[in-house]
Amino acid sequence: MQFGWGYAPTLAIEAAIHHHVFDVLDGEPKTLAETAAATGASERGLRSIMNLLVGLGFLARNGDKFTLTPESEAFLVSTKPSFQGGMFKHISRQLLPKWLGLNEVVASGKPAYSVNVEGDGTAFFQAFVHDIFPMSYPATQVLAAHLALGKREGTVRILDLAAGSGVWSIGLTQSAPNVEATAFDWEGVLPATRAMVERFGLTARYNFIAGDLNTTPFGSGYDVATLGHILHSEGAAHSQTLLKKTFDALKPGGTIVIAEFLVNADRTGPPGSLIFAVNMLVNTEDGDAFSFEEISEWLKAAGFVDARTLDAPGPSPLILATKP
Incomplete structure (x- = not known):
């Protein structure tokens, strides 16, 4: 029964974010009537x-006053840099409608439309890339400290x-004044x-x-x-081609950094990454969740050495490898 009603927490949290409930409770408790007056709901x-x-x-509730808990205060107040609420909007507005067609997707093995094709995909990614920024930003801080780019001589690209x-x-550019970045994406x-x-x-x-x-x-x-x-x-298949192309773009001694929802080698866990694999079935032509073992083999075939993991905040550790 818990799994049957599993959609309810996601939608209730998203409704509270949409109506600014967590924002208006930030700082002082409020009654139901005061919250209604402040939000307009x-x-x-x-x-x-x-x-x-x-x-x-x-x-939490104390008498007739509602207040935030430590979790909502940290992650669901929209003005805070640790805000994770955008993910709930992404799930409820963009993902759940597609998951409702899962029976048909399983039958055909193909999504209703693919987000990794420019066109539909552009609109899809435009709508949520800012919302998921907080999911990865803490990991960039760990990565920046690990790479210590500011200690290198000259410009780091x-x-x-x-x-x-x-x-x-x-995150990496912020870490040191000698870092410059090139951002590559669809127009x-x-x-x-x-x-x-x-x-x-x-x-x-x-x-x-x-x-x-694939072409630029x-x-x-x-x-x-x-x-x-x-x-x-x-x-x-495309990932292996992309890793080789990335290898060619790096200078000798350069580092590739990969963030993924990693599954274990026999694909029995963790549950979050296995759910994400189904999300790729629903949304892409060929997407999936992969293991460290799979990706490290692809890196080796592309020419990289020393494939390794770096523990960082996020769904899985980062994968790093070096171009000899």
Whole structure:
């Protein structure tokens, strides 16, 4: 029964975010009537979702006053840099409608339409790349500390492939003044990248390349190349081609950084990554979730050495490898 009603927490949290419930409770507790007045939503509607959120541990109640819990205060207040609420909007508005066709997708093995084809995909990614920025940004801080780019002599060049919000290169560029970045993505997605880069005041240290991962040249001589949550939508064959192309774009001694929802070698877990594999079935032609063992073999075939993991905040550790 818990799994049967599994959609309810996602939609209740998203409704509370949509109506700014967590925002108006940030700082001081409020009664139901005060919350309704501050948000403009109905008391009946708020009573139902706020009681559920108390039961789920995302709100607390003391007498007739509702207040935030540590989890909602940290992750569901929209003005905070750790805000994760955009993911709930992405799931409820973009993903759930497609998952409702899962029976047909399983029968055919093909999505209703594919997000990794420019066109439909541009609109899809434009709508949520900023929302998922907080999911990866903490990992970029760990990566930046690990790479210690500021200790290197001269300019360090970053290639951010399928950049989206630019989160991976932004974190690395922020880490040291000698870092410059090139963001690569579809023409229709790059305005979202530019906007986020400008928000962080880094535009002067960025180049932008519009194109297709499979056909457009990346350039060469990069010190670091990032593939942040890209391989899962490309599928096994395209991913292997992409890794070889990335290898060619790096200078000797360069590092590739891969973020993914990793499954274990026998695909029995973890559950979150297995769910994400079904999400790729629903949304892409060939996408899937892969294991470290699979990706490390592809890296070796592309010419990389020393495939390794780096523990970082996020769904899975990062994968790093070096061009000899």
